[in-house]
Amino acid sequence: xxxxxxxxxxxxxxxxxxxxxxxxxxxxxxxxxxxxxxxxxxxxxxxxxxxxxxxxxxxxxxxxxxxxxxxxxxxxxxxxxxxxxxxxxxxxxxxxxxxxxxxxxxxxxxxxxxxxxxxxxxxxxxxxxxxxxxxxxxxxxxxxxxxxxxxxxxxxxxxxxxxxxxxxxxxxxxxxxxxxxxxxxxxxxxxxxxxxxxxxxxxxxxxxxxxxxxxxxxxxxxxxxxxxxxxxxxxxxxxxxxxxxxxxxxxxxxxxxxxxxxxxxxxxxxxxxxxxxxxxxxxxxxxxxxxxxxxxxxxxxxxxxxxxxxxxxxxxxxxxxxxxxx
Amino acid sequence: xxxxxxxxxxxxxxxxxxxxxxxxxxxxxxxxxxxxxxxxxxxxxxxxxxxxxxxxxxxxxxxxxxxxxxxxxxxxxxxxxxxxxxxxxxxxxxxxxxxxxxxxxxxxxxxxxxxxxxxxxxxxxxxxxxxxxxxxxxxxxxxxxxxxxxxxxxxxxxxxxxxxxxxxxxxxx
Numbered sequence: 455x456x457x458x459x460x461x462x463x464x465x466x467x468x469x470x471x472x473x474x475x476x477x478x479x480x481x482x483x484x485x486x487x488x489x490x491x492x493x494x495x496x497x498x499x500x501x502x503x504x505x506x507x508x509x510x511x512x513x514x515x516x517x518x519x520x521x522x523x524x525x526x527x528x529x530x531x532x533x534x535x536x537x538x539x540x541x542x543x544x545x546x547x548x549x550x551x552x553x554x555x556x557x558x559x560x561x562x563x564x565x566x567x568x569x570x571x572x573x574x575x576x577x578x579x580x581x582x583x584x585x586x587x588x589x590x591x592x593x594x595x596x597x598x599x600x601x602x603x604x605x606x607x608x609x610x611x612x613x614x615x616x617x618x619x620x621x622x623x624x625x626x627x628x629x630x631x632x633x634x635x636x637x638x639x640x641x642x643x644x645x646x647x648x649x650x651x652x653x654x655x656x657x658x659x660x661x662x663x664x665x666x667x668x669x670x671x672x673x674x675x676x677x678x679x680x681x682x683x684x685x686x687x688x689x690x691x692x693x694x695x696x697x698x699x700x701x702x703x704x705x706x707x708x709x710x711x712x713x714x715x716x717x718x719x720x721x722x723x724x725x726x727x728x729x730x731x732x733x734x735x736x737x738x739x740x741x742x743x744x745x746x747x748x749x750x751x752x753x754x755x756x757x758x759x760x761x762x763x764x765x766x767x768x769x770x771x772x773x774x775x776x777x778x779x780x
Numbered sequence: 781x782x783x784x785x786x787x788x789x790x791x792x793x794x795x796x797x798x799x800x801x802x803x804x805x806x807x808x809x810x811x812x813x814x815x816x817x818x819x820x821x822x823x824x825x826x827x828x829x830x831x832x833x834x835x836x837x838x839x840x841x842x843x844x845x846x847x848x849x850x851x852x853x854x855x856x857x858x859x860x861x862x863x864x865x866x867x868x869x870x871x872x873x874x875x876x877x878x879x880x881x882x883x884x885x886x887x888x889x890x891x892x893x894x895x896x897x898x899x900x901x902x903x904x905x906x907x908x909x910x911x912x913x914x915x916x917x918x919x920x921x922x923x924x925x926x927x928x929x930x931x932x933x934x935x936x937x938x939x940x941x942x943x944x945x946x947x948x949x950x951x952x953x
Contacts, residue, residue, distance in 0.1 A: 534809065565907050569836035573823075576844025580816065583848065587809055587855050599855055606848050613840070626908050 469561045473550050481695035486512045488695075488737050495741040516688070524684040527589065534588035539686045542581030542693035549574040549700045554629045556713045556721040567628035568620060571704060572613050575659055579605045581693070582661075586678035597677025600748060604658055604665070607755045612655035614763040618648040618770040619708050632712035642709040644773075647766040649709045651759050656701035658751070660694060662736060664743040665751060702732035788828050795821035806867035808854045812847065819843045830905040 486501065486509055493500025504510035526532055551574075552567040554560040564570050579602060586598015619641050620626060623634035635641055642649045658665040679690050706712060706728040715724030746754070798818035805811035819842045826835035915923055 531807075531809070534813070564832065566832045566836045569833070569840060569908075573836050573839035573844060576840055576848075577820075579844070579848055580813075580851070583851050583855070584809070584813070587851070595855060599852065602848055602852050602855075606845060609844065624909075 469559070473553075473555075473561055474547065477547060477550050477696055477699060478692070480699055481692045482512050482516075484695045484698065484733065485515065485691070488740075491734065491737045492741050495738065519685055519688040522684040524686065527591070527681050529590045530681060531588040531590065534584050535681075536686070538581045538585035538588060539682065539689040539693065540581075541584070542578050543689050543696065545574050545578035545581060546693050546696040546700055548577070550696075550703070552628055553700070553703045553707060554632060554712060555725050557629075559713075559722060560629065563627060563629050565625070565627045568616055568626045568631075568708075571628075571700075572609070572616075575605075575612070575697075575700075576609060578693070578697070579609075581690075582678050585682070585690070589678070589681040591681055594678050594680045597680070601661060601678060604661065604751065607752060608655040608658035611651050611755065611759045611763050612659060614760075614767060615648040615651035615655065616708060618645045618766055621767075621770050621774050628707050628712075632707060632714065635711045636714055640709065640711045640714075645709060645766070645770070647762055648770075649705070651763050651766075652708065653705060654759065656705065657736065657739065658755075660697035660701055662694070662698060662740060664739065664745045666745065698733055698736050699729065702729045702736065705732050784828055788825065791821045791824040791828065794818075795825065804871065806864045806871065808857075808859050808863070808867075809851070812851055812854060815850075816843050816847050819847065831911075832905065833908040833911045 489511075490500045490502070490508065493502075500508070501511040502508040504514055526535055549571050551561045552564055552570045554563065582601040582605070583598045586594045586596075586601070589595070619631060622638075622641060622644060623631045625631060625634070631641075679687060682690060703725075706725060710728050713721035713725040715721070715728075719727075795818050798814045798821060802811050802814040802818060805814060819838060823835040823838040823843070826832075826838060
């Protein structure tokens with residue numbers, strides 16, 4: 455490898471601290487923010503008692519989680535059961551490694567950035583699957599199986615929907631993709647189908663409502679994390695919120711120009727604002743749309759989203775070829 | 781360079797021990813976890829050798845898709861204590877002799893070949909673009925053959941699934 459790669463890694467080591475801290479703090483804040491927003495949209499108050507706007511509710515929740523009994527079921531596979539929540543949170547956090555928060559502001563600017571993101575979301579599937587398997591409980595097992603099927607299915611569309619962007623920018627590197635949008639336009643305009651599919655796939659990948667069938671409480675208790683309590687449950691929740699932030703950050707980077715914006719605000723502020731907007735729209739979807747049936751979810755994927763992404767990819771490829779030929 | 785070398789040997793050590801543990805575990809899900817770890821370590825080795833594209837695909841396809849399906853099957857099979865005991869019986873010391881001898885022969889051959897050569901890789905990174913140009917240039921025929929094979933598999937799977945679904949539908953009616 456080139457010698458300056460190591461300089462890049464050294465520089466990236468400094469970036470790890472704010473990225474890790476920022477992602478974890480934002481995930482914690484999101485627990486409260488989601489409940490407040492849901493309250494607002496559903497015409498009720500939400501948590502507003504503790505501290506200004508109820509923001510200390512997070513502290514109260516964390517104290518509650520820490521003081522709860524950290525119980526491992528005697529029938530569970532102890533080691534795997536304990537490690538599964540860590541795999542979920544770690545996989546999602548690893549995804550942040552390649553996100554460019556501003557010009558040159560990424561832990562590492564890999565030339566396979568897009569693929570790295572896909573690889574890390576693929577790894578988080580194991581946390582959920584193994585958590586369900588190790589719990590040794592039929593609700594957990596069914597929840598884990600559903601998650602496996604759902605995430606593997608939607609990973610396909612997630613990957614394919616990004617390929618249009620990769621074609622237009624000519625690179626897998628996320629900072630190159632943002633730079634390509636600086637010269638042309640935001641990729642959401644030529645790649646509107648890709649954006650819609652990526653958004654839906656991001657929703658399914660983080661198994662958020664309305665696609666939270668792995669943990670659908672009306673039929674599966676709490677799905678794969680039925681047996682989890684205390685901070686293990688907390689870690690699963692944190693992993694899920696980090697996933698929401700990661701999906702939003704990727705939507706912004708790939709389709710909405712990343713850190714780009716008018717010059718009166720610094721790039722990183724633009725990036726944060728755009729990401730926050732998509733986080734809020736994730737929450738709005740939760741408040742607005744009912745949960746589909748499981749077979750509806752799968753047939754939506756294979757019968758609607760797959761053809762759309764393939765047609766989109768074909769059209770993008772044809773246009774790119776025509777422009778090159780002219 | 782020495783840091784890269786150390787990382788390489790660390791990843792190789794992890795990969796080898798995880799693979800050995802994959803074979804010797806009697807609990808199927810534990811064996812699968814070790815196999816996944818082994819694949820992740822191999823991806824790291826690819827990355828260190830300057831093939832980031834191959835590394836990413838190793839994780840996305842092998843660890844991310846194929847092994848998930850393996851785990852899926854293990855989850856559905858409902859393996860319990862009996863299967864662990866059965867595995868333990870099958871992994872008796874006596875059955876290690878044959879495979880051990882053959883593997884040792886291959887290892888010796890590999891060592892002989894490695895000692896003979898000076899440089900294993902060119903040591904320069906290969907970008908995804910170069911891989912693409914190679915694949916759709918000189919190796920286009922291989923790509924086409926692979927896609928035909930995958931298409932055949934897809935059609936076959938669809939055919940089998942359709943027959944099963946028809947039987948189910950008649951059952952319901």
